């Protein structure tokens with residue numbers, strides 16, 4: 001049984017992110033690809049929100065727009081009411097493939113942001129030590145990424161975002177490449193960090209179980225073009241026990257919703273093809 005930390009954290013109710021009537025189209029030689037349609041989403045400060053959906057429904061595109069790596073074709077995405085116009089230190093991103101600097105040690109990777117911001121040396125050292133400790137990597141301070149396991153690399157990536165003082169942590173299937181045990185351990189650690197900070201987390205996953213374990217809210221997305229199908233509040237108390245009846249009931253409900261979307265999208269595509 002996973003033993004996830006109990007939740008004393010509650011979101012402040014203040015909207016940190018608001019997305020209104022957002023459309024995203026990618027131009028292509030074979031015709032435009034309509035990746036996102038009529039996305040409306042509000043996330044409150046401190047919330048843990050999972051974007052869940054089948055492959056190709058636009059989860060990563062939505063995350064990239066929030067990260068400022070892509071811009072909306074229509075509509076808007078705002079943080080505290082200000083239009084997102086590029087990446088910024090208020091948002092940190094953790095991808096599946098780690099994206100660490102291979103030529104820097106664990107400590108140097110974590111210290112990169114504070115150093116870039118021109119903080120004094122002693123402060124950089126304090127910050128990197130604090131977050132190395134938070135993710136349990138103090139003993140590995142001088143190691144390089146290629147000597148670390150996948151789980152350890154993800155811990156460095158999370159510590160790097162925290163050291164940057166980001167308010168929003170954007171995670172794109174960060175644990176998908178890890179074995180089940182490491183994945184459960186990192187989910188637990190992530191929840192623990194989230195509990196102890198004021199972080200808002202937006203987390204992309206294919207896994208219903210992962211979404212139910214982690215979320216305050218699951219935003220279920222459908223394809224053709226990518227849209228929000230439903231927005232489900234998960235009020236199961238933490239720690240959540242994936243073997244409990246309540247957890248399994250919820251997992252079944254969310255899976256059914258997802259399956260319905262996939263069948264609907266397939267029948268829409270079929271009728272468009274004939």
Ligand SMILES: Nc1ncnc2c1ncn2[C@@H]1O[C@H](COP(=O)(O)OP(=O)(O)OP(=O)(O)O)[C@@H](O)[C@H]1O
Pocket residue numbers: 026028033034035053054055056057058059060061062206226
């Ligand atoms: N840069 C791009 N140029 C053209 N098309 C793109 C681009 N990025 C995404 N798309 C298209 O937009 C749609 C949504 O893709 P996206 O990667 O956001 O989906 P996803 O739900 O994250 O999928 P997965 O779970 O497989 O990562 C897909 O049809 C994809 O091919």
